[in-house]
Amino acid sequence: MAKPKRVGIYVRISRDRKGQELGIQRQEKACRELCEQRGWSVHKLYPENDTSASTTSRKKRPQYTEMMRDAKTGVIDAIVVYSIDRLTRRISELTSFLDEQKEYGFQFATTEGEDTSTASGRMILTIKGAVAQQETERMAERVNAALLQRREQGKPHAGGKRQFGFEAGSHFRELDDEETKLIRVGYQMLMSQKTPGDVARLWRDRKTTTPEGRAWTIQSVKRVFRSQRTGGIVTYKGQDIGDSIYPSPLKREEWENVQALLDSRATPAAQGSGKRKHVYTGFLKCGHCGAPMRVQWATIQGRTFRRTFCHSAQGNGMGGLGCGKVSRKYDWIEERLNEVVEAALSKRKPKPLPTPDVDLAAEITGVESRIRLLRLRWKDGQMEDEDYYDSLTHLRGQLQQLRTREAAAVVAVAQEETDALAVWHDDNEENLERRRAIVASVIKQVEVYSIGRGRRKPPEITSIKITPVGAGTEAGEE
Template identity: 70%
Template sequence: MVKPKRVGIYVRISKDRKGQELGIQRQEKACRELCERLGWSVLKVYPENDTSASTTAKKQRPMYTQMLRDAREGLIDGIVVYSIDRLTRRIAELTSFLEAQKEHGFQFATTEGEDTATANGRMVLTIKGAVAQQETERMSERINSSLRQRREKGKPHAGGPRVFGFEPGSNFQRVVPEEVELIRLGYRMLMDRQTTGDVARAWNAAGSRTVGDTAWSIQKVKRVYRSERIGGIVTYRGDSVGDSIYPHPLTREEWENVQTVLDSRSTPARKGSGKRKHLYSGFLKCGHCGSVMSVQWATIQGRTFRRTFCNSSQVGAVGQLGCGKVNRSYAWIEERLNELVEAALRRRKPTPPAASDEDFSDAINVLEERIRNLRRRWKEGALDDEDYFDSLSHLRSELDSLRASESAAVVRQSRTEKDALAVWQDDDMTNLERRRAIVSSVIREVSVYSVGRGRRKPPELDSIKVTPIGDEPQGPTG
């Protein structure tokens, strides 16, 4: 048998709490010594530190996937691992690996001497893989049983970030009385038909801050009351299994009352509501506090128009809520900024765009073809469901990433288009993102100031202050 000249070494350790990678270093040393004895040349090492390969593991193994891809494409012609349980603890994954070895002809060896060249050797390897899978499943069963017993005794999981109302570092066993009092105040307000916005304003007025040391907003108040820990409810894998034996701000019944109130007031977002609808949204900032201003349609006294305003329920640039002092008609601001951008584009000398080396079409075509081949093999019964869906998920993730990069390249190209003015003058909604990209090449930000109420004449030009690209943005003014 021809000795492989381009060997890949795969090393993996499940837990590396100190982050020193000592386990994979020892594995690599043993694998290199084996390659030296066999006369195999090492080309690349594929390290997977602090990564599980069990049947319950949710974390992806990118280096394992990369190694198999390199083997299929002929970049490496041999694979060496310390032991079979370092390669995988899933019998289905091991079977898929052996099928790939048989199909693509790369050699395989472990420091424990497993042989895949014969039927008996492959049988022994499969038995070892089954034993490794059984070990992880039995360990998982013991851990899950222990965790469930702990939950049923009213001892919640102690991990995760601090929740408002509980003392830092107490593992949710001790509460902060001042915060509990605010939570109970908010509960009474909600039961009295007040809103979460009212609760946020009350907590801010009391000088309270979130666990992240920012001002309270509607969403952050909702997040507190949505936490099951607030009601002392102990869950296991999403199911309620009991009540906490430790103090908690609300009773289970009070927590469920809050959920009813919050659910009755929530409305599902419209399809596509997260997309930008206004050309300058995100560029406009409050001239008083520096918060990013909102843009929306409004109807007042039968007149429908677009307005931009400083949102007093939105956290601003320095962790404070917006001041709410600025409320302006958006149309006048848009017209002035359109004139500025068009004037800047007309002053530009048209230059042909540089040849882009960001061509993702070939890579996208390759991934699409691999997905089609994968689907074909699965339909023919050559792949198990688990292996098929794992591989499909990984390929689709790569494909989505490439398509996102391709879209980003289109946007970047619009900033240097030969005829950017023609792109700019196409004000169709489907062209909005390209026009916004052109805006970002001209304008850094726009500070908007209040013009008072009841004004009949057009606002002064200095009621907005434009910071062009190349200038440092102005800080918030008082």
């Protein structure tokens, strides 16, 4: 076989915590010494630092990909590595490498003396590759077992960014007192029919920011309350394992109450309760063609005002487009509709608070006791691991269902609106969605008709047709 003229050296190390690249430097030195002994000329180095090649790694290896491309196109005619486990720890990848070597004819060598020119040499190399893969898989099993044991002991994952409510550098073991107080105040607000927007505004007023130094928004507040760490819940591979042994801003039951509350608001809502900028957007229909009418700010002859109009490019829900014949000032329509909503709310009587159908506390306590007894039996060696985890999964599923039902009952009580009229009069921008939900309980739709051009007197009330909730499309209130 001809002597290679353009050799590529591939060096890799799985973990380099300090970033000093000492491991790949030692590999490179040994590979260059091998090339010098054989009289091979080194053409290019392909270094892959802090990069795993195991079956459990999802990290890409761009240098390995580039090296194989160069070998296939003839840029290099030989590959040298320190050992086979530096090249790969996947038997499937090794098999593919050997097939490509045979197809494209490039040479291969390691400092440990593997020979791929013979069938027996390739077999030995394949066996070594299988041993390397087994080693990484057994290592992953040991690591996963250790992680699971720590989670079972109530020790959460200590890595990741700092989370609001926990002391910086404490690895989620110590609470920040001031931030914890704000989380608890936020919890009370949410359970008292306030919104994440109300909480964000309060936290901004208290001169606090997110751990990244940004201003609080609705989404960043939700992330705090959605985090399982906030409720002291330990997870493993996305599964609820148990409660943390360290303090947390909220109790598990409180955290589950918040989840039920946020989930109830995330479900498909009634008409008109989507993200809008105006209270009645989505309720207004063109009286001529039935297409939804838009609301926007307009400036005409130096005067700025809001208008609602039928857009000729807007679908009318019947396979056609809007007629574009209706354009009206929005403020007059808004005032008339506000009168209708307020009149309806003033007639309402406060709803009695619902009472839970079943007291679930005893059932929850019973399942928790069964879990504790199960854990004691497993620790005493009276149960096999497989039986323990199967039984534990089943009991935790029951416990989760009971707690969800209990949380839903708490939220149902908290969601009873004690004074809808007071909520309606709060025209703050962050209260818009709650006001629209109130509108959806009163008004089904509003048909808007054209009043012509050049009118100076106020429009007639008959220029809009209001269909209240519960009425048919033909019957309405004018």
